[in-house]
Amino acid sequence: MVGLKPSDVPPPLGVKVLSAGAAACIADLVTFPLDTAKVRLQIQGENAVTGVAQGIRYRGVFGTISTMVQTEGPRALYNGLVAGLQRQMAFASIRIGLYDTVKSFYTRGKDNPNVGIRILAGCTTGAMAVSIAQPTDVVKVRFQAQMNLQGVARRYNGTMQAYRQIFHQEGLRGLWKGTLPNITRNALVNCTELVSYDLIKEAILRHRLMSDNLPCHFVSAFGAGFITTVIASPVDVVKTRYMNSPPGQYSSAINCAWTMLTKEGPTAFYKGFVPSFLRLGSWNVVMFVSFEQLKRAMMISRKNMEVTM
Known part of the structure; x- marks a missing residue:
């Protein structure tokens, strides 16, 4: 996996899974306000708001954060954090923690897999993770989208209440x-x-531009965040809009995308790009650095326990 020297002993699967989930939670704690700002920008223009919320408009990532703090208070930036942490423990543990194992499965244990194998392994673990963690993502997005304003009805008042309400009103398909x-x-x-x-x-x-240390990890993670944002933003906007929509607004995700294209134009697919990039770039840096340190710390603790036993 990324960050390991050839001479290092690969950590066991349990260490990778646990450290991936924990590192992702640390990254979420640091970058969650950027994710919330991204969601607000992505859904802006979807529906006409009424009452006290009618005059609120979001402009840019820092403008969105500032507007939310002024109108809803600082806590609004962390709407959905509990569901977000639940999501990362279920999601990142699978998509990142199992990446090496799946990659090795496709190569049948051979070293230096080609780009095609790496892409296949990444797509596989990403799809596996979503299939399991999807309800946590639905709840997280809906919490981030709702406004904490007097005179504006809240859809949900707590994480567990949100799971129950979505299930009772929309069934398993809603989750x-x-x-x-x-x-x-x-x-x-x-x-x-x-x-x-x-x-x-x-x-x-x-090319010996850097050694295998923190600056190298930082540059690699930041570059990966930019590339990922460019490729994934259109799908991310459609996903956010569709998951946040009430029953019947869109017949499918494709219908949601088509409605966005016809009513708002192609630029709608890149709404929230700056916060998406800032979030992914910073999230990647925090996550990968934490991931490597947690793995090493767990390996040291494991060896110390084996020595004392």
Whole structure:
């Protein structure tokens, strides 16, 4: 996996899965306001708002954050955080933690897999993760989208209440709403993120531009975040719009995309691009650095426990 030296002993699967989930939670804690701003920008223009919320408009990532703090308070930036952390423990543990194992399965244990194998492994673990963690993503997006304003009715008041309400009102299909666009989006994100990180890092080390340390990880992660944002933004916007929509607004994710194109034009697919990039870039940096450190710390603890036993 990325970040390991050839001489290092690969960590066991359990260490990779646990450290991936924990690192993703750390990254979410740091970057969650950017993700919330991204969601607000993506859904802006979807429906006409009424009452006290009618005059609120979001302009740019920092303008959105500033507007939310002024109108709803700082806590609004962390709407849906609990569901977000639940999502990362279920989602990142699979898509990142199982990446090496799936890659090795496709190559039958051979070293130096080609780009096609890496992409296939990234798409596989990304799709697997979404299939399991989709309800947490639906709840997270809906919390981030709702406004905390007097005079504006809240759809949900708590994470568990949101799961129950969606299930009672929309059934299991509501909890897994938008699974297809989310699988598409996260398969793209996962393979682009992991493969581009791998390739950028390998190129840096091969040309001896940096050594295998924190600056190298930072540059690789930031580059992977930009590439991933460019490729995945259109699917991400459709996913957010569709998951946040009430029953009956769109007949399918494709209908949602077509409605966006005809009513708002092609630029609608890149709404929230700047916060998406800032979020993915910073998220990748925090996650990959934390991931490597957590893996090493767990391996050291594991060896110490084996020595004392």
